[in-house]
Amino acid sequence: MATEAMAAPGAVTGGKIKSELMQQRVRAARWFLLPMLIALAVVAGWPLLRSIYFSFTDASLNNIDGAEWVGFSNYLRVQVLDSGAVRYRGLLVDPSWWNAVWNTLRFAVVSVSLEAVLGMLVALVLNAEFKGRGIVRAAILIPWAIPTIVSAKMWSWMLNDQFGILNDLGLRLGLLSQKVAWTATADTAMTAVLIVDIWKTTPFMALLILAGLQMVPKDIYEAAEIDGVHPVKQFFRITLPLVRPALMVAIIFRLLDALRIFDLIYVLTPNSSATKTMSVLARENLFDFDKFAYGSAMSTLLFLIIALLTILYIWLGKVRFDGGDR
Amino acid sequence: MKLNKLLVGLLASVTLVVGSAQAAELSIVSGDTGNGLAFLRSQLDKFEAETGNKVTIVPMPSSTSDQFGQYKLWLAAGNTDIDVYQTDVIWAPQLADQFLDLTEAAKDVAGSHFPSIIESQTVDGKLVAIPAFTDAPALFYRKDLLEKYNKPVPATWDEMAATAQEIMDGERAAGNAEMYGFVFQGNAYEGLTCDALEWVKSNGGGQIVEADGTISINNPQAAAAIDRAASWIGTISPEGNLAYQEEESRGVWQLGNSVFMRNWPYAYALGNSDDSAVKGKFDVAPLPAGDGEGARSAATLGGWNVAVSKYSQDPEEAIKLALFLGSEEVQKERAINQSNLPTIPALYEDADVLAASPFMANWKAIFEQAVPRPSAPTKIKYNEVSSLFWSAVHNTLSGNGTAAENLEGLEADLTDLKGDAW
Numbered sequence: 001m002a003t004e005a006m007a008a009p010g011a012v013t014g015g016k017i018k019s020e021l022m023q024q025r026v027r028a029a030r031w032f033l034l035p036m037l038i039a040l041a042v043v044a045g046w047p048l049l050r051s052i053y054f055s056f057t058d059a060s061l062n063n064i065d066g067a068e069w070v071g072f073s074n075y076l077r078v079q080v081l082d083s084g085a086v087r088y089r090g091l092l093v094d095p096s097w098w099n100a101v102w103n104t105l106r107f108a109v110v111s112v113s114l115e116a117v118l119g120m121l122v123a124l125v126l127n128a129e130f131k132g133r134g135i136v137r138a139a140i141l142i143p144w145a146i147p148t149i150v151s152a153k154m155w156s157w158m159l160n161d162q163f164g165i166l167n168d169l170g171l172r173l174g175l176l177s178q179k180v181a182w183t184a185t186a187d188t189a190m191t192a193v194l195i196v197d198i199w200k201t202t203p204f205m206a207l208l209i210l211a212g213l214q215m216v217p218k219d220i221y222e223a224a225e226i227d228g229v230h231p232v233k234q235f236f237r238i239t240l241p242l243v244r245p246a247l248m249v250a251i252i253f254r255l256l257d258a259l260r261i262f263d264l265i266y267v268l269t270p271n272s273s274a275t276k277t278m279s280v281l282a283r284e285n286l287f288d289f290d291k292f293a294y295g296s297a298m299s300t301l302l303f304l305i306i307a308l309l310t311i312l313y314i315w316l317g318k319v320r321f322d323g324g325d326r
Numbered sequence: 327m328k329l330n331k332l333l334v335g336l337l338a339s340v341t342l343v344v345g346s347a348q349a350a351e352l353s354i355v356s357g358d359t360g361n362g363l364a365f366l367r368s369q370l371d372k373f374e375a376e377t378g379n380k381v382t383i384v385p386m387p388s389s390t391s392d393q394f395g396q397y398k399l400w401l402a403a404g405n406t407d408i409d410v411y412q413t414d415v416i417w418a419p420q421l422a423d424q425f426l427d428l429t430e431a432a433k434d435v436a437g438s439h440f441p442s443i444i445e446s447q448t449v450d451g452k453l454v455a456i457p458a459f460t461d462a463p464a465l466f467y468r469k470d471l472l473e474k475y476n477k478p479v480p481a482t483w484d485e486m487a488a489t490a491q492e493i494m495d496g497e498r499a500a501g502n503a504e505m506y507g508f509v510f511q512g513n514a515y516e517g518l519t520c521d522a523l524e525w526v527k528s529n530g531g532g533q534i535v536e537a538d539g540t541i542s543i544n545n546p547q548a549a550a551a552i553d554r555a556a557s558w559i560g561t562i563s564p565e566g567n568l569a570y571q572e573e574e575s576r577g578v579w580q581l582g583n584s585v586f587m588r589n590w591p592y593a594y595a596l597g598n599s600d601d602s603a604v605k606g607k608f609d610v611a612p613l614p615a616g617d618g619e620g621a622r623s624a625a626t627l628g629g630w631n632v633a634v635s636k637y638s639q640d641p642e643e644a645i646k647l648a649l650f651l652g653s654e655e656v657q658k659e660r661a662i663n664q665s666n667l668p669t670i671p672a673l674y675e676d677a678d679v680l681a682a683s684p685f686m687a688n689w690k691a692i693f694e695q696a697v698p699r700p701s702a703p704t705k706i707k708y709n710e711v712s713s714l715f716w717s718a719v720h721n722t723l724s725g726n727g728t729a730a731e732n733l734e735g736l737e738a739d740l741t742d743l744k745g746d747a748w
Binding site: 061062064089160161162163179180181183184185186269270271272273274283284287288289290291 | 391394395396398399402420423424504512513514515564565566567568569570574577578581583706707709710713717720721724726742
């Protein structure tokens with residue numbers, strides 16, 4: 001692979017001219033990477049470091065510059081009461097935080113699994129030859145192309161208990177016996193969010209898997225056909241192993257996205273503990289509650305949790321990003 | 327050479343801007359409900375005609391909790407794009423540092439407003455905002471339905487629930503399957519704090535945090551009041567009420583699908599507009615009382631004010647705009663067109679106002695004994711207090727624990743939050 005060759009120019013056999021050319025290319029590559037690295041450092045690295053810094057201070061929105069270092073006390077501190085009782089305070093023992101972590105994880109796991117399965121189905125259909133395939137492929141991307149905030153608002157009207165089209169359809173078709181307040185109650189609010197998220201991001205999953213599917217050589221299937229291998233067995237023995245790299249990368253993208261879910265939940269559901277996620281809670285503390293430092297601590301933990309899960313996933317799933325996963 | 331030209335050009339444009347300083351371009355943010363923005367525009371047009379300034383409205387979501395987060399962020403960042411903010415009555419202590427002191431500018435007019443409102447907008451001797459209108463909610467009731475079923479206007483919550491149930495059952499039997507008894511603001515946001523404070527206070531359960539800073543919410547009367555409200559969900563109120571803000575409840579009401587509604591007076595003028603299904607069929611009354619010791623009708627004090635950002639690039643013109651929006655002239659228009667309650671006592675006796683919104687004659691008394699939310703004693707922590715309170719109530723309404731359990735937890739959380747002092 002080109003990247004491997006670039007990373008180890010010395011390993012390339014051949015004359016001096018070739019390795020000089022390689023070195024030149026490596027130098028050029030570094031220059032091309034530079035603008036992106038600077039941009040990343042400015043828009044991602046700097047804010048991240050600032051958030052981490054603020055989480056160790058007593059910053060408030062009205063007094064950001066006057067923030068003073070307080071160590072780990074936003075995360076964990078010990079209070080000794082007058083009675084002598086010892087109690088722990090701080091983010092690491094805050095039940096509302098762990099409730100939000102749990103909500104987020106539950107949401108991420110359920111939504112990404114369902115999206116992976118549905119995305120695979122859609123991709124298999126789109127991979128087949130049929131008339132009007134181009135149009136269907138374009139059409140299926142529409143949910144993904146609509147800005148989340150717009151689709152969240154749109155769905156919140158569709159799911160509305162009194163004026164929503166879903167209740168109206170359900171009643172007319174006899175599927176519902178009475179109007180359901182989808183987004184209002186704790187039992188259905190998370191389901192409503194999942195439905196909208198799956199509707200929105202399955203196309204993305206399907207597209208990435210489809211790209212993987214098209215890389216699979218046709219002759220393997222022909223050989224399997226001749227040997228009389230059942231289509232289901234073909235799928236599990238040929239298709240799935242061969243698209244696995246693409247699938248794993250698609251899942252990781254979605255997982256990163258799902259763990260920082262904010263807009264859908266913010267727009268779609270009441271601000272109750274049943275659906276609050278890490279991002280929603282962090283925003284509330286940062287801006288609404290004048291606890292900028294505490295909110296920064298949440299953002300920092302959110303970052304660490306996402307990083308940890310991603311590393312675990314890459315390690316356990318043996319994901320390789322160069323497509324060499326076989 | 328090029329740079330020089332650029333500089334000259336820049337300087338020229340600066341001179342131009344300074345030269346035309348009389349005609350300022352101002353921006354005002356507003357998250358008004360119903361047709362409030364259209365009304366604001368009509369008033370701004372007058373202001374533009376009088377002063378030659380140009381004013382742009384930046385619309386915001388109507389949830390006051392959402393607005394606050396955004397404003398706080400803008401103000402902390404020293405945003406110069408917004409000159410004038412429409413502020414909720416509870417925000418003054420939290421945003422006081424970021425707004426200009428209007429004491430001097432308003433010294434001639436401050437005396438004409440209710441002293442209690444001016445006081446609520448004064449923080450450490452600084453007048454943070456000019457009152458634009460005040461708010462005290464009402465029980466909206468369908469007089470045609472009450473007459474049909476021969477029921478009086480309910481004076482207690484239990485009476486209200488019984489009447490609502492009976493009429494709802496009757497109307498449903500008569501073929502209107504969409505009929506409900508009572509809608510209110512049940513979403514988990516500031517509006518629920520207002521509604522629940524009324525239930526608690528009207529039941530003699532105190533006002534969450536008392537004026538001296540004591541946390542009083544964990545008491546049997548408060549728990550009974552919230553349990554009572556929880557019993558409405560799924561019976562006289564739709565389950566979806568758990569996600570309703572003002573506009574959603576007005577939606578159900580204005581389609582004629584509810585016997586009662588708790589809402590702010592703005593819904594009066596809108597309910598009587600031509601496209602309303604309940605036009606001429608409803609009236610308003612003070613909210614019902616609870617039972618037990620100290621029970622009385624209680625209305626949460628609301629209201630909106632106009633504040634000038636200290637980052638405004640044209641503070642003089644911006645202050646003029648704020649004063650204009652709080653003036654008697656605009657407040658009178660507001661009272662007539664929007665049925666918003668004026669903050670100027672004299673307007674409650676104005677013949678034009680009373681012709682348009684007859685209920686206002688009674689509202690001065692209601693306003694005068696309205697319950698303030700505990701934003702004054704809890705100061706900068708008010709938002710968190712309110713959020714903890716509405717979460718406890720929302721949990722109870724959703725059937726997630728009883729009121730007594732949730733209020734006990736709330737008391738512990740508030741005590742933690744309070745620490746040594748608010």
